[in-house]
Amino acid sequence: MTDDLLARHQAVLPSWVTTYYGDDAIELVSGSGRRVTDANGRSYLDFFGGVLTNMLGYDIAEVREAVERQLATGIVHSSTLYLIRRQVELAEKIARLSGIPDARVFFTNSGTEANEAALLFTTNHRRSNQILAVRNSYHGRSFAAMAITGHRSWSASALSPVSVSWLSSGDRLRGRMKGLSDAEHIDAAVEDLREVLATTTSGDVAALIAEPIQGVGGFVHAPDGLLGALKKELDNHGILLIADEVQTGWGRTGDHFWGYQAHGVQPDLITFAKGIGNGFALAGVVGRAELVNAVPATSFSTFGGNPVSTAAGNAVLDYVLDHDLQANAKRTGTILLDGLRAAVGDAGIVGEIRGRGLMIGIEFVRPGTTEPDPAATLRVFDECRKGGLLVGKGGLYGNVLRMGPPLTLTDDEAREGLAILVDAIRTADAEA
Ligand code: PLP
Numbered sequence: 001m002t003d004d005l006l007a008r009h010q011a012v013l014p015s016w017v018t019t020y021y022g023d024d025a026i027e028l029v030s031g032s033g034r035r036v037t038d039a040n041g042r043s044y045l046d047f048f049g050g051v052l053t054n055m056l057g058y059d060i061a062e063v064r065e066a067v068e069r070q071l072a073t074g075i076v077h078s079s080t081l082y083l084i085r086r087q088v089e090l091a092e093k094i095a096r097l098s099g100i101p102d103a104r105v106f107f108t109n110s111g112t113e114a115n116e117a118a119l120l121f122t123t124n125h126r127r128s129n130q131i132l133a134v135r136n137s138y139h140g141r142s143f144a145a146m147a148i149t150g151h152r153s154w155s156a157s158a159l160s161p162v163s164v165s166w167l168s169s170g171d172r173l174r175g176r177m178k179g180l181s182d183a184e185h186i187d188a189a190v191e192d193l194r195e196v197l198a199t200t201t202s203g204d205v206a207a208l209i210a211e212p213i214q215g216v217g218g219f220v221h222a223p224d225g226l227l228g229a230l231k232k233e234l235d236n237h238g239i240l241l242i243a244d245e246v247q248t249g250w251g252r253t254g255d256h257f258w259g260y261q262a263h264g265v266q267p268d269l270i271t272f273a274k275g276i277g278n279g280f281a282l283a284g285v286v287g288r289a290e291l292v293n294a295v296p297a298t299s300f301s302t303f304g305g306n307p308v309s310t311a312a313g314n315a316v317l318d319y320v321l322d323h324d325l326q327a328n329a330k331r332t333g334t335i336l337l338d339g340l341r342a343a344v345g346d347a348g349i350v351g352e353i354r355g356r357g358l359m360i361g362i363e364f365v366r367p368g369t370t371e372p373d374p375a376a377t378l379r380v381f382d383e384c385r386k387g388g389l390l391v392g393k394g395g396l397y398g399n400v401l402r403m404g405p406p407l408t409l410t411d412d413e414a415r416e417g418l419a420i421l422v423d424a425i426r427t428a429d430a431e432a
Contacts, residue, residue, distance in 0.1 A: 005025075005027050005039075006019070006023070006025045009025070020393075021385065024385075026038050026385075027039040030058075030059075031046070031054070031057070031058025031059060032057075032058050032059045033057050033058060033059075033408070034046055034049075034057045034058070034405060034406050034408065034409055034410075034413050035058070036058060036390070042388075043388065044385070044388050044389060044390045045388060045389050045390070045413060045416060045417050045420075046058075046390045046405065046406070047384075047389055047390060047391045047403045047404075047405045047417050048390055048391055048392040048402070048403065048404055048405070049275070049404050049405050049406045050279065051274070051392070052215070052247050052252075052274050052275055052404040053274050053275060053277070053278070053279055054275070054278055054279055054406055055250060055252070055274070055275025055276070055278055055316065055320070055325075055406060055407055056275075056278050056316060056319055056320075056325075056406055056407065056408050057406035057408045058279075058406075060278065060315075060319065060408075062315045062318070062319050063278050063312050063315045063316060063319070065315075066311045066312060066314065066315035067280070067308055067311055067312050067315075069311065070086065070307050070308050070311035071308065073307070075307065075308065076307070077306055077307055084305060084306075084307050084310065085307075086307050086310035086311045086313075086314055087107060087305040087306075087307070087310045089310075089314055090105075090107075090305075090310045090313045090314050090317065091104075091105035091107070091305075093314070093317055094272070094284070094286050094317075095286060097257065098258075098270055098286040098287075099258075099266055100266065100267075100268075100270070100286060100287060100288055101288075102288065102289045103286050103287065103288065103289065104286070104287065104288075104289045104292040104293060105284055105285070105286045106284055106285050106286075106287075106292055106301075106304070107282070107283070107284040107301065107304040107305030107309075107310070108273075108283045108284050108285070108301050108304045109281040109282070109283060109301065109303050109304055109309075110140070110273060110281065110283050111139075111140055111244075111246035111271060111272075111273030111274060111283050112139070112140025112141055112142045112145045113140075113142070113283060113301065113304070114246070114271040114272065114273055114283045114284050114285045115139045115140050115142075115144075115145050115148070115209065115242075115244060115246075115271050115285075116140075116142050116144055116145060117271075117284075117285045118207075118209070118242045118269045118271050118285045118287070119131060119144050119148070119162060119206075119207070119209070119242075120295055121269060121285070121287060121291040121292055121294070121295060122206045122207035122240045122242060122268070122269065122291065123162065123206045123207075124291075124294055124295050125206070125240070125290070125291050125294060126204055126205075126206035126207070126238070126239075126240070127204075128204045128205065128206045129161060129162050129163055129206065130162070130163050130164075130165065130200060130204065130205045130206055131147075131148055131162045131163070131164050131165075131205070131206060131207055131208075131209060132164070132165050132166075132167055132193075132196065132205055132207065132208040132209070132239070133148040133149075133150055133164050133165075133166060133167070133208070133209055133210075134150055134166070134167050134208075134209075134210050134211070134214075135150040135166050135167065136150045136151065136214055136217040136218075136220065136396050137149060137150040137209075137210065137211055137214055137217060137244075138150075138151070138211070138214070138215060138216035138217055139209060139211075139244055143161060144161050144162050147161075147162050147164055148162065148164055148209055150166060150217070151217075151396065165196050165200050165205070166196070167189070167192055167193060167196060167208070167230075182223035182224070182225075183223075185222075185223050185226070186223055186225060186226050186229045189222075189226055189229065189230060190229050190230060190233055193230055193233050193234075194233065197233075197237060204237070204238070204239075205237065205239045206239070206240065207239060207240040207241065207242050207268075207269075208230065208234055208239060208240075208241055208242070209242040209244055210222075210227060210230075210241075210242070210243065210244065211243075211244045211245075211246075211247065211248065211259070212227065212243060212245065212248045212253075212258070212259025212260045212262065212263065213247065213248050213253065213259055213356060213359055215246070215247035215248070215359075215402075216394055217394075217395060217396055218361055218363065218394055218395025218396060218397075218399075218400035218402070219354065219355065219359055219360065219361030219395075219400060219402050220354075220361070220395075221262075221354070221356060222263075224262045224263060224264075225262075225263055225264055226263060227241070227243070227260060227263035227265045227267075228263040228264040228265035231263075231265045240268040240269065240291070241265065241267045241268050241269075242267060242268065242269045242270075242271065243258065243259070243260040243267035243269070243270045243271070244271050245258055245259055245260070245270050245271060245272050246271060246272060246273040246274050246283070247274060247359065247404065248260075248359065249270070249272050249275070249276070250272075250275055250276060250317070250320055250325075250326075250407070251320055251325050251326030251329055251357070251407060252275070252329055252357055252358055252359055252404065252407060253329070253356040253357040253359055254326060254327075254329040254330030254331075254333050254334075254356055254357025254358065255330065255356060255357065256326075257326060258270065259356075262356075268287055268288055268291060269285055269286070269287035269288070269291065269292075270285065270286050270287065271283070271284070271285045272284060272285075272286070275316070275407075276313050276316055276317065277309050277312050277313055277316065278312060278315075278316045279312075280308065280309045280312040280313070281303070281309055282305075282309040282310065282312065282313045283304075284304065284305070320407065323408070325407035325408065326357070326407075328407055328408065328409070329357035329358040329407045329409075330357050331411070332358060332405075332409045332410070332411060332413075332414040333355060333356070333357040333358045333359075333360065335411060335414040335415065335418065336355070336358075336360055336403070336414050336417070336418055337353065337355050337360060339414075339415070339418040339422070340353045340360075340362065340418065340421065340422070341353050343418075343422040344421075344422055344425045344426065344429070347425055347426065347429040348367030348368065348429055348432055349364045349365065349366075349367060349373060349376045349380075349425070349428060349429045349432045350362060350363075350364065350365075350425065350429075351363040351364060351365035351370060351372075351399075355403075358403070358404060358405050358406075358407055358409060359403075359404050360402075360403045360404075361395070361400045361401065361402050361403070362380075362400065362401040362421075362425070363395065363399055363400050364376040364377045364380065364399045364400075364401070364428075365399070366432075367432055372395075372397035372398070372399035373399055373432070374397060374398035374399045376399075376428050376429075376432055377393055377398060377399045377400065377401055378393070379424075379427070379428035379431065380401055380421075380424045380425055380427075380428045381393050381401060381424075383423065383424030383425075383427050383428060384401075384420055384421060384424045387420035387423060387424060388420060389417050389420040389421065389424075391403050391421075392404065405417070
């Protein structure tokens with residue numbers, strides 16, 4: 001850093017806005033392709049894609065040109081007053097891709113707001129503020145979004161506009177730790193749902209919200225089909241399903257365009273954010289017209305679907321489809337997963353290597369146990385940085401290394417990052 005930006009950061013930003021690297025904070029100043037450069041001129045391969053935000057990578061000509069064309073118009077703008085061509089175009093594409101008949105798209109600026117909107121649509125439709133959520137989930141940081149976030153330190157409880165019941169068995173790890181097969185796990189989850197519904201006292205439940213793969217929770221995926229099995233039970237009660245696809249959408253999981261498609265289910269509402277703007281603030285919810293249209297007309301967002309973000313969004317989505325990035329995510333994700341399993345699958349600190357497409361998590365444990373090891377995780381994380389690779393960390397116990405590289409990752413870059421990861425894990429394993 002050319003000046004002490006960290007000290008300046010700490011002097012004016014809230015104390016809880018910490019950087020990923022603490023005292024070794026990095027200031028990124030530019031990016032190109034899958035690489036970013038810091039203020040000292042050091043280049044890193046970015047396996048976290050921003051925060052899964054730069055789905056195409058950095059400085060992508062198609063996105064830059066679309067945004068520059070829009071900027072050149074002078075930014076005539078207001079979502080709430082005039083027609084916006086780029087917004088209509090993007091909504092048409094997302095509605096078509098959602099699989100929801102007669103779908104409507106409501107644009108917001110963040111995933112949190114998208115989930116707020118989805119909660120509004122479902123609670124309004126069902127005339128109930130009761131929501132089902134999944135333990136270990138993450139849906140954002142507004143009051144309602146925190147209330148449905150399945151971590152004790154987040155759930156906002158009494159002051160929240162929604163009342164929440166928890167489903168514990170959406171957490172695949174619990175099933176695995178109990179030694180359940182996928183089928184047994186699904187049965188247990190349905191049983192859990194039935195029990196929750198039998199004991200819910202605050203009126204009819206409006207909706208279940210779930211991430212097909214838990215992101216912040218540590219890239220934990222439910223067994224295939226679990227959401228579909230739950231939906232059958234929900235349908236008996238008229239309860240709606242919201243799929244939070246903020247991390248899992250647009251082909252990232254390789255096998256499917258949306259994460260929920262691994263579950264043989266069609267959600268009533270899908271929320272999206274992060275990657276679709278490739279760095280620009282763009283998010284929203286797509287859902288059944290009868291749900292979306294029914295809320296009061298005052299429910300709009302000033303900047304939601306603004307011309308610049310939607311110009312970027314159109315370019316991003318066209319790029320994803322034109323270049324079949326879903327297939328690229330599957331192929332490069334397989335290189336990483338297979339490579340990791342072969343090289344460090346039996347390392348003592350590696351509890352589990354899991355993933356789908358380019359959403360890959362490595363869970364670290366104390367050797368010979370299933371006890372989480374956040375210290376080993378941190379060690380690997382730091383070694384990766386030293387080796388020139390940026391990754392994410394997290395999970396309920398802080399013991400998961402998370403990777404969500406841009407979907408444009410090349411095979412060579414996958415192998416380059418893999419080599420750094422393997423070295424980092426071996427180093428940390430030798431010290432454990
Ligand atoms: N939902 C999921 C699954 C997320 O991972 C996130 C952010 O990490 C959000 C919602 C909140 O999105 P945002 O930070 O854009 O408000």
